Amino acid sequence: MDTITHTLFGLSLYGAFKNEKETKRYNRALLVSTIGASQIPDIDIVSRVWDTEGLYQMWHRGITHSVFLTPLWAFTFFFLMWIFFRVKDRRLFYISWLAVLIHDTSDLFNAWGTGYLEPFSNTRITFGTIPIVDFVLWIIILAAFVISKRPTLPTQKIFRLAWLAMGLHVIIQSVYGFYIYSQYDGNYEEVALSAGFVPFNFTVIGKSEEIVDIIDTSFIKEDQILYHLKSNEGADLDLLFEKRPEAKTLYQWAPFVVIVDDENYLGLYDPRFYRKGQSFLFEYIKKGEL
Template identity: 60%
Template structure:
């Protein structure tokens, strides 16, 4: 998910906590923990500053997004609260753990995916059933905020907890639809990947059969539509490409499958899940 959504997740966790009997310093510790732990897995973005081998595509959302690292993130914020706020409350550890788990788990559902099981598995897990920016989340959390502001302080956590239930229901419904479309296309193509549209219930279904990649738009309330048909040059010399541009090899490892481009000017690979208006923003190449 995007940074704004992760921040909203942290704020809605904070909103779901009963703070009626808390002092100001304890409230600050809770806010710091929920928002901070909701953001901390994305600290891996700094790795691009020292990446000289084209590995950033695997590092980003890699080990920092591992489910096995989440209790360490929680411990970090628990200790920071002791140091900066002088607050010792074991609930902060569990709240920080929950915030980190929500971050790394929610990222599984969009097309970018995560290294959820690192370091025990390098597999990139992605479901593609929720867009990277899902405005439905924003509306749900925003509604909980505005409704709760009109209620007594003691009743406000109820509305944020209800928002979390609605968010879970939204993810479940989207994922069931995604599973249906994935199975629908799997029977006819060698490889299939999903990328959820910004409008709920709509999906881009990316398929590959031999050297042809076809991108469809499909949904519960719309008919199937062919968006793009792309030819992949499967006979291209990728070893040469990888030797000159290691990031291309990383991209091939990271993506479910790639489109290979080779012409008189260049040779390269790109991820078709991010193909829009004649190009993919995940494209690595070299000039001939």
């Protein structure tokens, strides 16, 4: 998910666990823990500063997003709250752990995927059933904040109901997405799914040999093939990987790619992000510059 969504998750966890009977110091530590732990896996973004080998895509959503690292992140915030707020409460450990788990697990559901099982597997696990920016989640959280301003309603209960609503949204959207996936799984050798911003609207990307189809499918309209692409599978990519190591990273990271080998370019791109004739994940070299 995007940074704003992760921040909203942290604030929603704070609302679900904040207790007016606790000290201000504890509630401040709780706020910092929920927001910080909801963001901490994305600390890998700093790797782009020293990345000279084009490995950033593999580092991002890699080991820092591993489910096996979540208790370490939780202990980090438990320790920091002890140091800075003088609050030593095991509840902060468990709530921080929950926040990190929500971050890592929610990232599984969008097209980028995540290295959930690193270091034992560097496969990017991706379901593609929830968009990276999900406005339905934003609306649910915003509604919870507005309703919680009414002094007669218990804040904890409101935000816990909001979490229930968000969970139901993810489940329903994902079940429908897997249904769509199953409809095309037998038609192609490889299939990937990418959720649109509108609920129950998906892009299906299917690849068989050199052909890649990008299909728009929605609950309210008939499926439509948006693009019919050809991948030059016989192209020699050694020079591309040598000159543009980012291309090798993308080749390893994406479920599958479209290879371009024409008079102008040698490159490859991720068709899940193909819009209006191009993908923003396109790594290439110009043949005229070799």
